[in-house]
Amino acid sequence: MKPTKEELMGIIYESLEEVNEQLPNDQRIQKSPDAILVGRAGGLDSLGFVNFIALVEEKCAHKYGITVSLAEASSSEDAALEDVERFADSLFQRLSEAIPDV
Amino acid sequence: MRGLLISDFNINNLSSYLKKEPNAPVIDSVTTCYGEVFQTLLDDTAPCWSARPDFVVVWTRPEAVLEEFRTLLDCRSANRNDLKGQVDAFSAGLRRASERTQAIFVPTWVIPPFHQTQGLLDLSSASGIARALMQINMRLLETLDGVPTVHPLWTDKWIQLAGPTAFNQRLWYLGKIRFSNDVFKAAARDLKSALRGLGGRARKVIILDLDDILWGGIVGETGWQGITLGGHDPAGEALVDFQRELKALARRGILLAIASKNDESIATEAIAKHPEMVLKMDDFAGWRINWRDKAANIVDLMTELNLGLDSAVFVDDSPVERARVREALPQLFVPNWPSDKRLYTEALLSLDCFDSPLLTEEDRQRVRMCAVDRARKDSKRKVGDLEEWLATLKTTVRVEELNQGNLPRAAQLLNKTNQMNLSTRRMSEADFHAWARAEGRRVWTFRVSDKFGDSGLTGIVSLELAGTRARIIDFVLSCRVIGRKIEEAMLFVAIECARSAGVREVDVTYCQTPKNKPCYAFFQRSGLTHRGENAFVWDAARPYRLGHGIRLVCDGALEETSADINHSELTTSDHLR
Numbered sequence: 133m134k135p136t137k138e139e140l141m142g143i144i145y146e147s148l149e150e151v152n153e154q155l156p157n158d159q160r161i162q163k164s165p166d167a168i169l170v171g172r173a174g175g176l177d178s179l180g181f182v183n184f185i186a187l188v189e190e191k192c193a194h195k196y197g198i199t200v201s202l203a204e205a206s207s208s209e210d211a212a213l214e215d216v217e218r219f220a221d222s223l224f225q226r227l228s229e230a231i232p233d234v
Numbered sequence: 235m236r237g238l239l240i241s242d243f244n245i246n247n248l249s250s251y252l253k254k255e256p257n258a259p260v261i262d263s264v265t266t267c268y269g270e271v272f273q274t275l276l277d278d279t280a281p282c283w284s285a286r287p288d289f290v291v292v293w294t295r296p297e298a299v300l301e302e303f304r305t306l307l308d309c310r311s312a313n314r315n316d317l318k319g320q321v322d323a324f325s326a327g328l329r330r331a332s333e334r335t336q337a338i339f340v341p342t343w344v345i346p347p348f349h350q351t352q353g354l355l356d357l358s359s360a361s362g363i364a365r366a367l368m369q370i371n372m373r374l375l376e377t378l379d380g381v382p383t384v385h386p387l388w389t390d391k392w393i394q395l396a397g398p399t400a401f402n403q404r405l406w407y408l409g410k411i412r413f414s415n416d417v418f419k420a421a422a423r424d425l426k427s428a429l430r431g432l433g434g435r436a437r438k439v440i441i442l443d444l445d446d447i448l449w450g451g452i453v454g455e456t457g458w459q460g461i462t463l464g465g466h467d468p469a470g471e472a473l474v475d476f477q478r479e480l481k482a483l484a485r486r487g488i489l490l491a492i493a494s495k496n497d498e499s500i501a502t503e504a505i506a507k508h509p510e511m512v513l514k515m516d517d518f519a520g521w522r523i524n525w526r527d528k529a530a531n532i533v534d535l536m537t538e539l540n541l542g543l544d545s546a547v548f549v550d551d552s553p554v555e556r557a558r559v560r561e562a563l564p565q566l567f568v569p570n571w572p573s574d575k576r577l578y579t580e581a582l583l584s585l586d587c588f589d590s591p592l593l594t595e596e597d598r599q600r601v602r603m604c605a606v607d608r609a610r611k612d613s614k615r616k617v618g619d620l621e622e623w624l625a626t627l628k629t630t631v632r633v634e635e636l637n638q639g640n641l642p643r644a645a646q647l648l649n650k651t652n653q654m655n656l657s658t659r660r661m662s663e664a665d666f667h668a669w670a671r672a673e674g675r676r677v678w679t680f681r682v683s684d685k686f687g688d689s690g691l692t693g694i695v696s697l698e699l700a701g702t703r704a705r706i707i708d709f710v711l712s713c714r715v716i717g718r719k720i721e722e723a724m725l726f727v728a729i730e731c732a733r734s735a736g737v738r739e740v741d742v743t744y745c746q747t748p749k750n751k752p753c754y755a756f757f758q759r760s761g762l763t764h765r766g767e768n769a770f771v772w773d774a775a776r777p778y779r780l781g782h783g784i785r786l787v788c789d790g791a792l793e794e795t796s797a798d799i800n801h802s803e804l805t806t807s808d809h810l811r
Contacts, residue, residue: 155254183411183415190399
């Protein structure tokens with residue numbers, strides 16, 4: 133089953149909800165496409181980001197049966213992961229490539 | 235509270251959950267660099283110890299702190315004696331660090347299931363990894379037995395709660411985080427529960443509804459013969475199990491009480507006559523079975539039990555009653571309750587509010603003591619005059635210096651008592667013992683019994699002697715025996731000791747808390763001179779009067795401090811001269 137962008141946004145928001153459980157109220161990440169995930173403009177610290185991508189990986193594996201490693205991406209394509217929208221695009225592309233057309 | 239988290243893996247997620255978990259206490263914790271476990275435990279001068287932490291968590295992987303266990307995981311033969319020795323060394327480090335904090339929590343060792351793939355060999359004596367894991371955990375527990383400030387915690391429970399992803403390999407390789415966040419969340423909940431217990435803030439009473447809680451159905455409509463309880467019925471069997479668990483909690487010293495809208499005679503008949511009732515009326519410390527508002531009944535009941543509302547949990551099947559009580563009495567804990575009776579036991583056992591660092595004989599006997607209290611109050615109603623009634627009780631107060639035997643209960647009392655508590659100091663057993671042993675300090679414990687029964691060790695007084703002055707530091711009495719002239723007997727012992735030491739004045743400073751007004755009220759009527767807002771003083775030239783009808787029995791060590799109190803039995807102050 134190929135993922136849809138909406139499904140991936142759902143997975144990202146669920147993961148953010150879990151990560152937000154650990155964060156002080158004023159550091160929580162909004163569940164919106166333009167929310168900053170990482171970078172100079174704010175977002176998650178390194179531990180928070182590790183938690184976040186582990187959750188996204190896990191949920192994708194559960195839903196699509198595909199293991200996608202976002203850890204490599206986080207080091208090489210920072211800009212692509214900077215906000216929720218771009219993170220979702222990047223994830224969509226990776227999963228689409230990994231899941232063969234039926 | 236300030237916590238220090240020591241681990242050989244990244245434990246920052248636990249730190250976050252300790253901070254964010256909504257229940258008290260509020261915790262700020264710092265973590266040490268992972269992998270520096272032994273160095274941190276053994277180095278008293280490490281910076282993390284400079285601000286004394288209120289508690290410490292030492293959470294390790296067995297393969298990281300026990301070299302021989304690593305050898306076993308590699309399927310090489312390990313020396314079992316060396317393995318034991320490494321456990322002992324780890325335990326010694328914990329004991330040494332325990333001097334630098336009030337409590338150390340040590341989650342037991344676990345390993346991921348993929349390390350247990352030897353099949354039949356997992357439990358073999360030669361190379362079984364699962365067997366070795368059990369042995370090292372047992373060895374650790376045994377070597378920590380009797381160390382009152384070190385508290386092992388059962389990690390397996392958190393692993394089971396978190397399910398198959400408890401060991402998260404993604405988090406491990408991404409950030410050296412050993413467990414999934416569900417494990418850390420469960421650990422944070424248990425740690426907070428343990429800290430509440432150690433701080434004397436565990437709940438002490440479960441107030442239960444009857445219809446559709448202790449039994450199925452409405453007893454007022456069907457009679458006791460028609461209620462669902464036991465038998466070949468899933469709900470009936472579940473309710474019997476639920477009652478068994480409640481009875482087990484009562485054996486741990488948690489009081490049971492009833493608040494139910496029913497006719498009392500019908501409800502008590504059901505409890506007495508239904509053959510499958512596990513709980514009997516004697517198991518309940520008190521009850522209000524009538525048609526009044528439950529919130530009002532609960533206030534009344536807790537007043538009778540001499541306990542604050544924040545000591546109680548209210549269990550009711552009706553969301554409306556729960557909402558009403560929750561709104562009227564916010565200090566009460568009113569958990570959401572499942573509608574399916576088969577889930578009652580699980581819901582009860584999931585309440586993380588009864589944690590206690592130890593189980594004393596007084597805890598085991600608490601329900602019986604409440605029954606005795608009821609009999610005592612009944613007799614009070616029959617004998618109108620208070621002095622006359624107190625004389626009929628034939629109260630004996632046994633005084634004993636603080637010693638290793640009474641220390642656990644004394645520390646428990648110090649940390650749990652709110653109302654008759656002069657200073658409301660909270661201290662670990664070790665700290666309290668160390669404090670008491672310093673020069674010029676005396677600590678006594680008081681056991682109270684009367685014709686109705688034994689109330690156990692229910693009082694503590696500590697005194698600090700300095701030249702011609704003495705100061706009462708702790709004055710702690712269980713609410714179960716307040717108002718029976720025990721307070722006067724405790725004051726008598728402290729003042730007589732001070733007098734015999736040549737003291738001129740005995741000072742008392744009341745430290746106000748939201749809950750210890752009864753203590754202030756006692757000192758106001760105690761006969762001591764009120765000097766300043768919260769200060770009282772006794773002129774030690776005068777003896778303090780022991781209440782009539784109190785038989786004071788002083789054990790051994792007390793004789794050393796007071797030439798006057800050298801009798802095995804005293805009945806009035808006249809005997810002291």
